[in-house]
Amino acid sequence: MLRRFHIPFLMACAVLSASPAALADDAQQRRDGVDPTQPVGTNPITKFETVYLGQQVANNSCSHRDLGFTGELQGKWYAVFGDTLWCAQPLTDPSQDNASEFHGMVRDSLSLTTDDPLLVVDLHLNDDSPVRHQQQFVPFNASWGEDNTYGFGGTSLVETANGAGAVFYLVNANSAGLKGAGVAKVELVSGVPTVTKRFGAQGYWWPASSTPRYGDVAAFRDPRSEYIYAWGGAPTSVTDFTGAQYVYLLRVRAADAYDLAKYEYWWGAADGGWKTGEPLTQFGAENAVMWFVGQGQFVWSEFWGVYVFVHLSPGGSDVLLRTATALEGPWTPDVKVYTATPIDGGLTYAGVAHPYLDASGRTLTISFTNNNHIEVIKVTFSK
Template sequence: MLTKTLLSSLSITAALASPLSKRARDNTQAAGTNPIKFTTQFLGNQVAENSCSHRDLGFTGKIKDKWYAVWGDALWCAAGVSDPEKDTSGFHGMVRDAVSVVTGDPLKVHDLNLNKDSPVPHQNQFVPFNTAWGETNMFGFGGTSLCEVDYNSATGVVFYLVNANEQGLKGAGVGKVEVLNGTPTVTKRFGSNGFWWDQSQFPRYGDVAAYRDENSDFIYAWGGPPTRFSGDFVQGGYNYLTRVKASSAFDMSQYEYYYGASGGWIKNKPHDQFGADVAVFWNVGQGQMVYSQFYKCYIFVHLGPGSSDVFLRTATKLEGPWTPDVKVFHATPNNGGLVYAGVAHPYLDTSGQTLVISYTNNNKIEVIKVKFSK
């Protein structure tokens, strides 16, 4: 699964009040008025209709008119178990990421890339590990949304973060995804070690969110700072932004990096400056971008780290500035577990008047429906 930052509400308050957060050039500060007015309905748990596992994430993305979900850790249920609520105790196998196609029912997905387990098949690995790079089947390749690169060839890109467990985070990378026999398949990983952006130097682009902008030719990817800031509460909370034209998604030299309102976009220059004046977010959880036809703006769906709250913020440009968050739901943690990863399901209502949102609650996927008004 991808990294998750746990922050106490006391520490958050202290950081927001710090001199650093009040700098005039702080690009992460909220601006303007959030137009969102809403009512929220809890729908239930989302499960697979043809497999059975405990899972997290499930970020959605579209390739050639079909929407898919990319999961993080998928813990298989015991042999023959078709309902995760009836699973038996113990470890029954797992993969570090998987893929499904979504359905018209917000509480059902159809798992793809399944093995031959009988009577209930289980998910195979989506992003392949490569032993030539020193990777094992326990390496994590947490991915965010699939982003379409070329419609006609049904090709997309997935951003992922290589997690070597005890060795720590290695780097952020991209994989080429081709839809083969109806299943998104990672057919190539880029970089000499399977990633482009070494985490000792560069942000983990794509770890927080990835989005194929429907209003331009660009794919955008947001991610946290290099690992050297992991022990720094303030610096460790900043997020950085890159983008690339979809047609050039597999050419690292074509990526542009946002250096804040004053620095703008710089091509082929990954961030070598860090902090409030070049970041775009601070203290956000993993989430997903959508464009709202109802409000005519972008919405970022995310969960506050450690808060179990589902937040929505808005902007007219993906680099911001973003309005203050509006909390649309509070989830009760299952058995004291973690609640994280806001996922949007915009394909269920293209008018934008409602938005179905899912999130992970201790390896269960819970679903809510938000109805908007003006």
Template sequence: MWCAPGVTNFLEDTPGFHGMVRDSVSLLTNDPLTVVDLNLNDDYPVPHQKQLIPFNEAWGETNQYGFGGTSFCETDAEAATAALYYLVNVNETGGLLGAGVAKVEVINNTPTVTQRFGNKGFWWNSNTTAKYGDQCAYRDERSEYIYIWGGPPNSITGWPHSSYAYLARVKAEDAFDLAKYEYFWGRQQGWKSEVLTKFDAGTAVWWAVGQGQVAWNEYYQCYVLVHLSAFGDGAVYLRTAQALEGPWTPDVQVYKSEPIDGGLVYAGVQHPYLDPTGQTLVLSFTNNNHIEVIKVAFA
């Protein structure tokens, strides 16, 4: 959401709608409470951020389309290129269309989407395929792979099946080639190049997980998933695993944030670079358009 022209502190914003973008990009700093906004327009005296994932009118997209992005996953360090995974949804109808991948390149010191893949801007149709990358995307620093997690297709409804999450992976260098992706078919069948078509507890890797992020923790020597409650009620959870396919431990609640004005609390992110030892972990998340930050200390 944009503030009124000239406003530099959102707490001092004037009433009314002043414009918005569906998604944008900012630069993190060593202070988790400070970010530097990037990709700015020419508004004066205070510029506003522009749309990160561009709408494509040729695909019928309008500003009523949303792009639920997760993480930049580095594909080529020398070329400063990354893959961005996102879910396309239509706000007018509430329809989830599909999960897609965009190429991100650094242009004028700013991460910029230079290409979206697929005939309609997505690869995995949400009506028939898991929404890969919607819940989490992770460039595993201990291997050559990018791992992406997502919920079941739209056709899977009812509790608990609608809350399962499924896993795919690809070598980082092949992230923009759909044919190179592999899909996890559960512990008995493992990884296959065939797109997953069986959606149940046997092929799922998570259950009841809100949008979050995975990273390796040096202190515990395991992978840590940070995520918010799937119900948007403000609970912040951690779970761990020795392998990204799992098994994952049960959740441990580390914090509970009260939703602001009854809004949604979502999009948990961890910042392990702030403490490479892994003995503390800074987490951030969105609380009804406010970014909150907490620090977890491990005993």
């Protein structure tokens, strides 16, 4: 059976192979040098209350899935899920399904969010009866050598211009490895966000072997500027533990999201900052913005007046928040707001923010994957 989770490939391997002592030694060595990815300052999030809300399900289909990164398009918010395994017919409650049995799947899917964080409306459904199931959101292309087993885990729908949007994704060829990170154009077709074009000669712009996997960590439409930002892990050619955990950053004006030449790459403050059309050719602390983080989402908090990054500890179960006044960083230390209990010993990962539920920022609803269950918590802040 296909693997049922999606986390950055090199990160997953490193987490499973590195001992706590090795992590501590590495962190100490990095603190002793000049490293802009290290925590700076004090996190203002010190007083909060966290409540567990429950598990998220759909009201019109039935499946097990992961991710669910949220994004806005023309005033509505949507969730982009990763591996989506259909439940047996005629079930409408995934808790009643035998998860050890395989009934079909797609490698990503799209849902409409609602005012209830525990309920989504699945889109792009097929004609299965009596319960319809999700179809693929980012389509595979056989002419590029892809098939229905290829993964396209996406990290957030981002609005571009003229009512359209984009989704960043990582092409995962399974045993053949990661191919590259790409961008797809998303337009409303009969009122439903639909991928209408994938860019790049092979369906991606940034080859995984030579460039960061932009968008695989996070993608974000900054409400305070005209830019879209995307974060990605190191190229697959970087194999040492420390180097493989650095995270790199690009940005592009939302109106230029379909033009690769307009993308700007963060080379580090000491090496010229943003450079248009000049992808990174050197990889290390001085060019990175973070180190050893899980997939997550960024929000601008009106309550705190800072950006907040929501993620889970790599290989762990802690839901973490760090803050910064600029998306390039530096970032404060993480604050733990919740510790999940792994379901049946499975993986917990992918911090997802739902900022549309409270524009004031005094509360932040967060979901995450727990062994192919989407669990939801609500954090209430105070000063």
